[in-house]
Amino acid sequence: MTSREDDVSRDDDRNHTPLLIAARNGISEIVKKMLELHPQSVEAHDIDEQQNILHVAIMHHWLEIFKLIKKSKSITSRMAMKIxxxxxxxxxxxxxxxxxxxxxxxxxxxxxxxxxxxxxxxxxxxxxxxxxxxxxxxxxxxxxxxxxxxxxxxxxxxxxxxxxxxxxxx
Structure with missing residues (x-):
């Protein structure tokens, strides 16, 4: 990665919560622990793109994170409605x-x-x-x-x- 790409990546990370960063990078252990300790963190979303953790997990094809979110039917159905x-x-x-x-x-x-x-x-x-x-x-x-x-x-x-x-x- 060039320094320009590093700068862009860091800027992207500054605009996201730790949960979304972990989800985007496929770190299911961190996602799981964050959801256990702070279940309300699931409500975080990317302000620029208006994407929630379900959007992020699906677009990056992270099956393990998808399954973690899917465990809660009410959260899944609410997030699935977001555009x-x-x-x-x-x-x-x-x-x-x-x-x-x-x-x-x-x-x-x-x-x-x-x-x-x-x-x-x-x-x-x-x-x-x-x-x-x-x-x-x-x-x-x-x-x-x-x-x-x-x-x-x-x-x-x-x-x-x-x-x-x-x-x-x-």
């Missing part, structure tokens, strides 16, 4: 590949990566109210449309990978 500054629901957050990490790419090929992404969308879809599924963000995209656009390259790679794998097995 960020860009008009994104939590389902839009699941659809984006902005924070697609090397951890996700360790799976055994593009088809398995795409399958994992589809599972993530389905997992998030289970906790969102049905009328939010067709909600359009400020780009006039539903979560499904965003998913299709963001994953088009991965889909093409998966199709090629499956075709090549099938040919090599023949």
């Amino acid at each position: 960020d500054r860009s008009g994104n629901t939590i389902l839009h957050q699941a659809a984006t590949m902005r924070y697609y990490s090397a951890d996700t790419q360790r799976l055994g090929g593009p088809a398995l990566q795409l399958q994992d992404e589809l599972r993530w969308m389905a997992r998030v879809k289970k906790i969102i109210s049905p009328h939010y599924i067709m909600k359009h963000n400020k780009e006039e995209k539903t979560a499904e449309q965003l998913f299709n656009r963001e994953h088009a390259k991965l889909l093409r790679s998966a199709q090629t990978w499956i075709k090549e794998t099938a040919q090599s097995c023949s």
Whole structure:
């Protein structure tokens, strides 16, 4: 990371609570302890983007943190209704590949990566109210449309990978 990127990262951290920083970085032990000691901290949100801990956990694909938050049905349902500054629901957050990490790419090929992404969308879809599924963000995209656009390259790679794998097995 360059010093410019370090400065930006530190500025981002100054605008967030420790809980959101831990959630963004996938440190589930800290998130768990903070929620145990200070359950009210779950109400914190990113003032600039209007995103709560559920948005952050979902966009970064942190399953462990997602499960921690999901334990409380009342908190989950309330947070799932929040829409960020860009008009994104939590389902839009699941659809984006902005924070697609090397951890996700360790799976055994593009088809398995795409399958994992589809599972993530389905997992998030289970906790969102049905009328939010067709909600359009400020780009006039539903979560499904965003998913299709963001994953088009991965889909093409998966199709090629499956075709090549099938040919090599023949």
